[in-house]
Amino acid sequence: MGVSVTVKIxxxxxxxxxxxxxxxxxxxxxxGEVLDGLYERYDGLRDRIAEDGDLRRFVNVYVAGEDIRFxxxxxxxxxxxxxxxxxxxxAGG
Amino acid sequence: MPVQGLKCKECGERYPLDARYFCEKCFGPLxxxxxxxxxxxxxxxxxxxxxxxxxxxxxxxxxxxxxPRTALAxxxxxxxxxxxxxxxxxxxEVWVKNDAANPTHSxxxxxxxxxxxxxxxxxxxxxACASTGNLANAVAAHAAAAGLESYVFxxxxxxxxxxxxxxxxxxxxxxxxxxxxxxxxxxxxxADDRGWAFVNVNLRPxxxxxxxxxxxxxxxxxxxELPDRVVAPIASGSLFTRIARGFQEWIDVGLLEGxxxxxxxAQPAGxxxxxxxxxxxxxxxxxxxxxxxxxxxxxxxxPADGPYAIELARRxxxxxxxxxxxxxxxxxxxxxxxTGVFTETAxxxxxxxxxxxxxxxxxDPGERVVLTITGEGLKTLDAVRGTFEAxxxxxxxxxFEEAVGSPAAA
Numbered sequence: 001m002g003v004s005v006t007v008k009i010x011x012x013x014x015x016x017x018x019x020x021x022x023x024x025x026x027x028x029x030x031x032g033e034v035l036d037g038l039y040e041r042y043d044g045l046r047d048r049i050a051e052d053g054d055l056r057r058f059v060n061v062y063v064a065g066e067d068i069r070f071x072x073x074x075x076x077x078x079x080x081x082x083x084x085x086x087x088x089x090x091a092g093g
Numbered sequence: 094m095p096v097q098g099l100k101c102k103e104c105g106e107r108y109p110l111d112a113r114y115f116c117e118k119c120f121g122p123l124x125x126x127x128x129x130x131x132x133x134x135x136x137x138x139x140x141x142x143x144x145x146x147x148x149x150x151x152x153x154x155x156x157x158x159x160x161p162r163t164a165l166a167x168x169x170x171x172x173x174x175x176x177x178x179x180x181x182x183x184x185x186e187v188w189v190k191n192d193a194a195n196p197t198h199s200x201x202x203x204x205x206x207x208x209x210x211x212x213x214x215x216x217x218x219x220x221a222c223a224s225t226g227n228l229a230n231a232v233a234a235h236a237a238a239a240g241l242e243s244y245v246f247x248x249x250x251x252x253x254x255x256x257x258x259x260x261x262x263x264x265x266x267x268x269x270x271x272x273x274x275x276x277x278x279x280x281x282x283x284a285d286d287r288g289w290a291f292v293n294v295n296l297r298p299x300x301x302x303x304x305x306x307x308x309x310x311x312x313x314x315x316x317x318e319l320p321d322r323v324v325a326p327i328a329s330g331s332l333f334t335r336i337a338r339g340f341q342e343w344i345d346v347g348l349l350e351g352x353x354x355x356x357x358x359a360q361p362a363g364x365x366x367x368x369x370x371x372x373x374x375x376x377x378x379x380x381x382x383x384x385x386x387x388x389x390x391x392x393x394x395x396p397a398d399g400p401y402a403i404e405l406a407r408r409x410x411x412x413x414x415x416x417x418x419x420x421x422x423x424x425x426x427x428x429x430x431x432t433g434v435f436t437e438t439a440x441x442x443x444x445x446x447x448x449x450x451x452x453x454x455x456x457d458p459g460e461r462v463v464l465t466i467t468g469e470g471l472k473t474l475d476a477v478r479g480t481f482e483a484x485x486x487x488x489x490x491x492x493f494e495e496a497v498g499s500p501a502a503a
Contacts, residue, residue, distance in 0.1 A: 011285050012117050049120060057377055057400065058103070058120040062278070067395070070382050085282070088115040090122035090397045091294040092223055092277035093329020 003027075003080035005034050010086060016044040031063060032074035034084055049086060060089040096156050099298055100126040102401070110156060112215055112290060114297040122397065123298045125156040127342070134347035141313065148203055148306040154342055155306075156299050161210040164238035167202030168306055170194040172314040175464070178431040182451040186461045188320070190311055191434055197234045197258070198469035199227035199390075199437075200332060204303035205235045205292060211299040212290035218242060219289040223280040225273050225328065225390045226255035227468050232292060233264035244289065246276050252389060254472045272384065274395045297331075297397075304332045308339025311463055312349055319344075319351045321460040324447045326439045326467055327358040327367050327413065328391045330398030334405050336465070354463075356405050358413035359446035361386035361438075365415035367399045371407075376400055387418045387476050388438040390468060412455070416445035422476055424448065428466070435470030443467070 007023045014020065025037040039046040049059045054074070061068045062085040068076045078084065099108040103121025114123055137153055144150025147166035171191045179187040195202035205228070212220050221244040222232045229245045236243035245259055249268040260266050269276045277294075284294040292300045312319060319340060327333045337356050343349040360368045363386030366378040381394035396402070406413050416424070421438055424445035429435050436444070447464055450456050470477070486492040494500075 012113075012115070015117070048118065051119075056120050058115065058122065060278075060395075067274075067380065067382075069380055087278065087281050088120050089395070090115050090120070091281045091284075091291075091297060092273070092395075092397055093293060093331045093393060 003029070003078060003082075005078050005080075005082045005084055007034060007038060008083060008085040010088065012088075013045065013048060013086065016048060017042045029077060030074065031061060031068055031076045031078060031084060034078060035061075035074070058089045060087045061085070062087070094158050095127040095129050095132060095153060096158065097126045097128050099123040112217075112295045114295050125298055125302055127154065129154075129342060129346050132346045137346060138317065138348055148206060148303065148310075151306050151309045154309065154339070155207060156211065156302050157214070161214065163206055163210050163235075165196045165202070165206070165235050167195045167200075167206045167303070168310060170310070172311060172463075173432065173434075175432045178428065178464075181427070181431055182448055184451055184456050184460065184462060185458055187447075188311075188315070188461070188463045189428070189432055189434055190307065190463055190465045192307065192465065192467050193434070193436060193440075193469035197227070197230040198472065199231065200304070200307060200465075200467040201227040201231040202235070203306050204228075204300045205231040207303040208290070208292035208296045208300040209235045209239055209241070211296055212241070212292070213239065215290070217288075217290035219244065219287075221280065221283075221287075221289045221291045222246065222293055223273070223277040223291070225392060226251050226259075226472065227390055228293065229255065229259040229264075229266075230472075233259045233262035233266075236264065237262040246280055248273050248276055248389075252473055252475065254474060258472065272382075273393055274380070277393075277395075301331050301335055304335035305339035305342070307332070307465065308336040309343065311336075311465075312340060312343055315461075317348060319349050320354050320463040322355040322357060322411070322456065322462045323465065324357045324359060324443055324450070324462065325465040326391055326443050327360050327396070327402055328393045328439075329396045330358075330367060330402030332467070333358050334398050334401045337405055337409065353409050354411075356409040356411040357446060357450060358402055358406055358411070359443045360413065360415045361388035361391050361421060361442050362415040362417040364388075364392045364394055366394060367396055367402050368413040368415040370399065371403050371413040376403060378403075386421075386438075387473070388421055388442050389473075390437065390439045391442060412450075414446045414449055416442055416449060420445040420449075422480060425470065425477060426480060429470070434466060436466045437468040437470050437473040438476050439468050440466040440470070441476065
């Protein structure tokens with residue numbers, strides 16, 4: 001059964017989300033499906049963060065605070081009420 | 094001044110010189126773009142030599158329209174020839190670039206000098222950073238000197254010396270229960286809407302420019318010549334790649350002849366995502382979730398410039414190696430005993446990698462090698478605890494001779 005997940009959108013992506021800072025996606029079972037739901041809703045978002053069916057290499061995605069690269073990547077399951085965060089990967093050091 | 098704007102390293106998209114760090118089109122990192130074509134080599138060299146005794150002498154290659162004034166400025170640290178170290182390693186010529194001789198005793202003074210000048214120019218009142226320790230010291234000190242408020246975010250398990258040497262400057266110190274990468278993620282989120290200048294997040298393109306000055310200084314101190322090889326530590330990969338970029342800019346302008354040196358990166362085995370990717374022939378680093386190393390200043394599990402560091406090591410004919418905690422301790426001792434320079438654990442990593450390269454026969458006999466020592470041994474004292482013994486004696490000649498031996502026996 002699908003669940004309801006909240007996605008946090010960084011400022012720099014809000015030009016393609018009509019200013020939305022967060023979005024609720026229903027009926028998704030994995031991170032990939034959550035993002036697909038967003039791509040359907042927001043024109044132009046896919047090109048910003050994805051390339052050839054995968055995330056761009058300088059995009060990080062977290063589920064409930066955990067980096068999905070330590071989980072199952074885009075196949076990482078999501079649970080009802082989870083928060084998904086999209087962040088640029090080029091900070092720090 | 095030759096500075097043009099910001100430019101995406103991945104797709105080339107251009108942006109103005111404001112507080113932004115990644116490309117809105119592709120999320121790639123932004124870097125400062127210069128038009129160096131108008132610089133005359135002889136004139137530029139004269140301007141450098143007539144400049145102040147700090148990194149501001151390289152203002153032609155820094156991201157400002159006019160040279161800023163700063164209360165604390167980094168740079169002009171010693172480059173010393175280390176013949177005893179070279180002899181021990183069986184190499185002809187080794188130079189130690191001792192960047193512990195900066196205002197807060199690490200190379201981070203370079204990047205913070207630039208980032209804070211930019212923060213002031215852009216009108217920020219609060220500066221901040223995510224730090225493994227050395228950056229914390231530098232941001233707190235430079236903010237204090239500039240009269241700016243600062244917030245410094247560190248992993249809660251940092252070395253006590255680095256915590257104390259940060260708090261003393263009167264910063265707002267935030268100890269985060271988590272790894273450096275988690276601290277960094279928190280700062281990335283805060284940078285989104287706080288209106289603060291995070292030196293290594295939203296000001297990172299400028300911050301990174303500070304590391305180029307290490308390359309400039311090495312070349313200037315060698316009499317405007319290039320070394321054959323540079324060994325430097327890798328945490329995020331920013332310092333490593335920018336040293337080479339500094340050399341390249343000077344080659345492009347005609348201040349230096351030849352090609353960039355072989356660049357050898359050094360990582361601790363307990364957190365070596367870049368060395369592992371280099372070894373496996375991959376272009377992308379697999380992040381390390383739980384770094385475990387005494388070299389905490391290099392404990393970045395998810396290095397932002399990892400792919401560029403790998404590319405540079407390959408292109409320059411260098412490499413990236415890792416060494417374990419025991420080798421790191423030995424590296425600290427080796428440098429101290431042969432040069433009189435006491436470095437922190439990150440320096441131990443760098444020395445140990447140089448030793449590995451020498452033992453493996455990767456260094457040609459005629460090479461001039463520069464070892465970059467990025468931080469001070471007094472900040473990581475625990476690393477040398479127990480590596481030697483003191484003789485405790487009574488305040489008498491007899492007691493001393495009993496412990497050490499009499500002159501006749503000596």
